[in-house]
Every structure is written in C-alpha cells, then in structure tokens.
Amino acid sequence: MVFVTDVAAPLAGWVDPRLAGASGEPRAMRLYRRMRFIRRFEESLLEMFERGLLNGTTHACIGQEADAVAVVEHLTDDDHVFSNHRCHGHFLARTGDALGLMAEIMGKPEGVCGGIGGSQHLCAPGFMSNGIQGGIVPSAAGIALAKKLDGGAGLSLVFIGDGTLGEGATYETLNLASLWKLPLVVVVEDNGWAQSTPSSANMAGSMHDRFAAFGIPVFEIDSTDVEEIDTVAGHALAQARTWEGPVAVIIHTYRLCHHSKNDDNRPAEEVAARWELDPIEIHGGRIAQSSRAKIDTEVESALREVIDRALSL
Amino acid sequence: MILLGEDLVDPYGGAFKVTRGLSTDFPGRVRSTPISEGAIVGICAGLALSGYRPIAEIMFGDFLTLCFDQIVNHIAKYEAMYNGKVVCPVIIRTPSGGGRGYGPTHSQSLEKHFLGVPHLRVVASSLVHDPAAVLRALLAQDSPVLLIEHKLLYPLHLILPEGGRIEGDIAEQHISSDGLPTVSIRPVPREACSFTVLAYGYQAELARRVLSRLAVEEEIFGELVVVSQISPLDWVPIDASVSVTRRLLVIEEGVEGFTWGSEVAARISSRFFGELRQPVVTAASDPTVIPTSKTLEARMLMTSGRVERAIRQVAA
Numbered sequence: 001m002v003f004v005t006d007v008a009a010p011l012a013g014w015v016d017p018r019l020a021g022a023s024g025e026p027r028a029m030r031l032y033r034r035m036r037f038i039r040r041f042e043e044s045l046l047e048m049f050e051r052g053l054l055n056g057t058t059h060a061c062i063g064q065e066a067d068a069v070a071v072v073e074h075l076t077d078d079d080h081v082f083s084n085h086r087c088h089g090h091f092l093a094r095t096g097d098a099l100g101l102m103a104e105i106m107g108k109p110e111g112v113c114g115g116i117g118g119s120q121h122l123c124a125p126g127f128m129s130n131g132i133q134g135g136i137v138p139s140a141a142g143i144a145l146a147k148k149l150d151g152g153a154g155l156s157l158v159f160i161g162d163g164t165l166g167e168g169a170t171y172e173t174l175n176l177a178s179l180w181k182l183p184l185v186v187v188v189e190d191n192g193w194a195q196s197t198p199s200s201a202n203m204a205g206s207m208h209d210r211f212a213a214f215g216i217p218v219f220e221i222d223s224t225d226v227e228e229i230d231t232v233a234g235h236a237l238a239q240a241r242t243w244e245g246p247v248a249v250i251i252h253t254y255r256l257c258h259h260s261k262n263d264d265n266r267p268a269e270e271v272a273a274r275w276e277l278d279p280i281e282i283h284g285g286r287i288a289q290s291s292r293a294k295i296d297t298e299v300e301s302a303l304r305e306v307i308d309r310a311l312s313l
Numbered sequence: 314m315i316l317l318g319e320d321l322v323d324p325y326g327g328a329f330k331v332t333r334g335l336s337t338d339f340p341g342r343v344r345s346t347p348i349s350e351g352a353i354v355g356i357c358a359g360l361a362l363s364g365y366r367p368i369a370e371i372m373f374g375d376f377l378t379l380c381f382d383q384i385v386n387h388i389a390k391y392e393a394m395y396n397g398k399v400v401c402p403v404i405i406r407t408p409s410g411g412g413r414g415y416g417p418t419h420s421q422s423l424e425k426h427f428l429g430v431p432h433l434r435v436v437a438s439s440l441v442h443d444p445a446a447v448l449r450a451l452l453a454q455d456s457p458v459l460l461i462e463h464k465l466l467y468p469l470h471l472i473l474p475e476g477g478r479i480e481g482d483i484a485e486q487h488i489s490s491d492g493l494p495t496v497s498i499r500p501v502p503r504e505a506c507s508f509t510v511l512a513y514g515y516q517a518e519l520a521r522r523v524l525s526r527l528a529v530e531e532e533i534f535g536e537l538v539v540v541s542q543i544s545p546l547d548w549v550p551i552d553a554s555v556s557v558t559r560r561l562l563v564i565e566e567g568v569e570g571f572t573w574g575s576e577v578a579a580r581i582s583s584r585f586f587g588e589l590r591q592p593v594v595t596a597a598s599d600p601t602v603i604p605t606s607k608t609l610e611a612r613m614l615m616t617s618g619r620v621e622r623a624i625r626q627v628a629a
Contacts, residue, residue, distance in 0.1 A: 113394065113395050113396040113398070114396035116393065116394055116395075116396050117394050117395060117396070121390075121394045121395070122395075123394075123395035123396075123398045123399060128362070128391075128395070128399075130386070130387065130390075130394075132382060132386045132387065135355065135382050135383060135386055135387050136387075137355070138351065138352045138354070138355020138356050138358065138359065138383065139355055139356075139358045139359040139362065139387060140359060141352070141355070141356050141359060142355065142356035142357060142358055142359015142360045142361070142362070142363070142367075143359040143360075143362060143363050144359070145356060145359065145360055146359065146360050146362075146363030146364070146365055147363070149315070149365070150363075156359070168351065169351045169352060169355060169382070169383075172347070172349035172351055172352035173349075173352045173355065173356070175347055175349065175352075176346065176347060176349060176352050176356065179347070
C-alpha cells in the first residue's frame with residue numbers, strides 16, 4: 001500500500017494492552033477482550049448520538065463482533081482489509097486505533113481521515129472502507145491483483161453483507177477474481193436483514209451456490225461463537241494462502257442492533273431470541289468470572305480514556 | 314503500468330486497434346477482460362491504490378455508464394475522502410463519438426456527465442496535441458483521468474504546431490501547470506480576429522477546417538482554442554483570446570442542454586460581463602438519440618455544416 005503523506009502513528013492502537021491484551025494473554029481472553037471492546041465502543045457511540053454529541057449517522061455491528069475479531073486473528077501485516085458501511089468492528093479489530101476512529105466519528109482533524117470520511121469511510125495502514133454496497137469488491141480485487149503481481153505474500157480480504165449480494169459489481173468481480181486466481185477473500189456477514197428487508201424477500205437461490213458457480217471454494221458457518229468462527233476462518237485463510245484463487249467465507253450471524261440509528265422494525269421476539277446467542281455471552285461464559293470482570297474493567301477504563309481524549313481534541 | 318480492457322490482446326488488439334501489439338510486447342501487463350466494465354475500472358482502482366499505474370480501456374464511451382459508480386464514488390473520492398492518505402491515479406481511455414453509423418448506444422459523447430466531478434480530470438485527444446506528451450503529463454500526476462478519444466480521429470494524422478505554425482496559421486501553445494496543452498490557432502494576429510471558437514476532439518478539427526476555409530475565401534478571421542483538459546478548465550488561454558476578440562462560440566458533439574458549453578458560457582459571461590460584443594454562442598448535437606441511418610445521423614449530430622453555421626452566427 002502506498003501512502004503519499006505521513007500516516008500519523010496510531011493515536012492509541014493495539015499497543016494499549018487493555019484493548020489488545022498483553023502479550024502472552026491466552027487467545028480466548030484476547031478474543032473476548034477485543035469483542036467486548038468493540039461492543040462497548042459502539043454502545044457508547046449510540047449513546048453519544050442520542051445525547052446529540054455526534055453528527056450524521058453510524059452502522060453498529062452489535063451482535064457481529066465475533067466475525068471481525070475471529071477473521072483478523074488470521075491476517076498478517078502484508079494483508080489488506082476492505083470493509084463496508086458497517087466497518088467499526090473490522091477497523092478496530094484490524095488496527096486497534098480506537099482514538100483515531102473516535103476522533104474521526106466526532107469529525108475532528110485528528111481522526112484517521114481528518115473528519116472527512118466519518119463513520120463509513122476509513123483509511124489506515126492495511127485497511128480501507130467505503131459506504132457503497134458492492135463497489136468495494138472490485139477495489140479489493142485490484143489490491144489482490146497488485147499483491148499477485150508483486151509476488152508478495154499478502155492477500156486482500158473484503159467484508160460484505162448479505163444485502164450486497166444484490167449488487168452486480170460483486171458478480172463481475174467474483175468471475176474475474178476466480179478467472180485470474182487472485183488472492184482475494186470475500187467474507188459475507190449474513191445477518192439476515194438488508195436494512196429493513198429480510199433475506200427471504202431479497203434473495204433467490206443459494207448464497208453458497210453464488211460463489212460455487214464461479215468455482216470459488218466456500219467456507220460456511222452459522223454461528224456467533226467466536227471460537228467456531230476462528231476455526232473456520234483459519235481454514236479459509238489457509239486455503240487462500242495457497243494462492244490458487246479466491247475463497248469465500250459465509251458467516252450466518254445476526255445484527256442485534258438497528259440498521260443505523262432508531263430504525264428497527266424487526267419482530268421484537270426474533271431479536272430477543274437472538275440475544276440468547278450474543279457472542280459476548282457465549283464466549284464470555286468460557287472465561288473465569290474474575291478474569292472476565294478484570295477485562296471488562298480494563299476495557300471500560302480504556303474506552304473512557306479514548307472518549308475523554310477524543311472529546312478534548 | 315498495467316492495461317486492462319475488453320479484447321485488447323493480440324491478434325485482435327482492441328476494437329479500434331489502439332492497443333495492437335502491446336500484449337505481445339508486454340505480456341501479462343496488457344490483459345483482456347470479461348465484459349465487465351465496472352469490475353475493469355474497479356480493479357484498476359485497487360491497483361492504483363496499491364501503487365500501480367493502471368490504464369483501463371472502455372471499448373465504447375457509451376459503456377462509461379457501467380463504470381459511473383466506480384469513477385464517481387470510488388476512484389475520484391479515495392484521495393480526498395481519506396484526507397490525502399492515498400492516491401488513485403487510474404486513467405480510463407475510451408473511444409467516443411458518432412459519425413460511424415453505430416447508432417444510439419455506440420456513438421455517444423457522454424463526457425458531459427463527468428464534467429465537474431470533483432477530483433476527476435476529463436481530457437480529450439485532439440490532432441493538435443501530442444498524445445505521448447499528454448499521456449506523459451497525465452502519468453506524472455496523481456489524479457484520476459477520463460481520457461476521451463473520438464473515433465474519427467484514429468485514422469487522421471496529427472497536426473502538431475511546429476515553429477509556432479500549423480499549416481500556415483499562427484499556432485500558440487500554452488502549457489498548464491499540470492503539463493497539459495492548449496493550442497490557439499489563428500490565421501492572422503489575435504487583434505485582427507473578430508471571434509474565438511473553443512472546441513476539443515473531432516469538433517476542433519471540423520472547426521479548424523471551416524475556419525481555415527473562411528479565412529482564405531471570405532476573410533472571416535477567428536481564433537480556434539483547442540484545450541486538452543476539458544474539466545477542470547485552464548482558463549488562461551481562453552481568457553487571453555476572448556479578452557481580445559470579445560466574441561465566443563463553444564462547440565461540442567455531445568447533446569445540447571446542461572453542457573460543457575453552458576458552463577463555459579456562464580463563466581465567460583460573468584468574467585467578461587459588459588465587455589462581450591454579443592452573448593456567448595453554444596453549439597451541440599440535438600437532444601435525442603443518435604440515429605443509425607447515415608442521413609438521420611448527419612442531421613442530428615454536429616457536422617461540418619452545423620459547425621460552419623455556428624461560426625457564421627458568431628462572426629456576423
């Protein structure tokens with residue numbers, strides 16, 4: 001990736017052990033810590049929106065944190081991530097730059113894109129996002145082609161949602177990526193709802209077969225358990241690193257929050273039932289009560305500092 | 314540098330043969346793609362973000378509609394949206410324009426839809442500009458570029474200024490700060506020209522021929538200003554001419570209504586309000602589809618005859 005201007009050192013990246021986990025922390029605890037932080041970061045955002053402290057809009061990934069955290073476990077510094085409108089979890093998991101993101105969403109010059117990009121348009125080393133559905137897939141494929149031409153080790157990964165499978169640019173790119181055997185990983189987070197429209201009203205045929213039709217291997221899982229997703233992502237990324245062409249990862253998950261802000265018409269009982277599968281609780285239950293409480297406290301204090309520092313900028 | 318587009322590879326060498334021989338000389342760097350204009354241009358975006366200098370060929374300018382999202386919402390936005398952290402120097406070349414009888418969807422000049430897109434340069438090839446110099450200038454900077462090449466220019470020879478002349482006319486070349494040329498052509502000194510004609514591409518060549526004939530046969534003297542970058546415009550050479558002639562005609566092949574000429578007319582009318590000797594005249598093709606029939610097409614598009622009528626209007 002070429003950066004023409006100096007990228008400010010992350011204002012507060014994964015260097016903060018309260019967010020990243022100290023080196024040597026067991027993987028299970030790290031996964032929990034990162035999911036917990038993403039959750040609390042976005043809950044705080046929504047709260048700040050309600051209090052009128054933030055401008056514009058946002059798309060939280062509450063309920064889908066396990067996807068970002070598990071997939072990023074398998075990335076290296078050589079890899080590139082492209083994300084979509086619902087990108088905070090991916091960004092935080094990839095870069096750890098919570099203060100840069102918070103300042104960006106607050107519209108401050110110290111934000112990762114100087115307040116120009118805002119919630120949906122982020123750029124950091126090894127990471128970009130854009131708010132146009134499907135349009136990011138060819139960009140990600142172009143980055144994959146560059147990596148292939150460079151003969152380097154990295155691959156290009158793009159997160160899309162189930163709704164994006166309605167976009168033509170996606171299929172043009174799947175065809176080309178498979179034809180040219182590009183090191184591209186397409187991660188579909190199927191949360192069942194495209195804004196207010198259920199998949200059943202959006203999608204004919206099979207999600208899996210859409211990729212299979214282009215000869216792209218599919219790794220599919222229906223889970224909000226970060227450890228299960230971690231395993232599947234590991235297999236998928238290992239396959240992608242054989243450089244035999246793109247792979248797809250389909251994660252059937254659920255969005256526990258509204259699409260953006262205050263726009264949720266889904267049946268209350270459906271949402272309530274899915275809270276039983278909250279990834280934070282599923283995985284949190286595996287961690288000893290005292291350790292979990294300690295992580296929660298550390299995350300809270302780190303988050304408080306991020307918000308206070310961002311507000312004071 | 315990488316070149317992507319449909320049917321580029323030898324022996325076919327592109328629908329208009331612009332890339333003929335290149336895939337043989339540069340295997341792997343000149344690639345034929347599926348019929349997927351959005352993906353072609355979008356993949357170029359990713360390449361450019363990764364430090365490459367991709368050039369996309371869109372087989373017909375009409376197909377630019379299929380990459381509009383990639384150009385407007387991705388390629389032209391990345392640098393500014395990410396606050397200068399990246400650049401996305403994609404060049405998109407496309408054969409455009411009518412006169413070949415290809416009908417409503419293979420003859421259009423759709424560039425007006427891209428004029429004024431922030432951070433996008435729209436450049437048009439003309440016979441009086443050295444295409445190698447233009448391409449070098451475009452490759453030396455980091456903005457994305459839409460490069461319009463009128464199909465009827467391909468079989469013609471370049472008419473480059475030499476020693477300040479083009480075929481006996483005075484030819485003055487102005488180079489913008491970005492290295493892009495504007496060539497001003499006049500049969501007599503500017504002070505003796507009674508109007509300015511602004512044009513690009515094939516229309517510039519039509520205007521040059523008409524102006525040349527009118528100068529010899531009727532002593533009607535006008536200055537032709539041929540820009541290479543049509544958006545944003547380098548106003549220096551245009552202002553220099555209009556400030557003296559105080560009459561302006563703007564010609565383009567795209568259809569009339571919300572045009573390049575309208576923008577120029579608004580800017581010039583404002584800049585030279587009170588100094589112009591008559592309102593700015595604009596000439597463009599009829600606002601309808603481009604007929605396939607040779608007779609109907611010639612009636613609808615800007616042709617040599619219509620260029621001459623417009624020139625007589627501004628010269629009157």
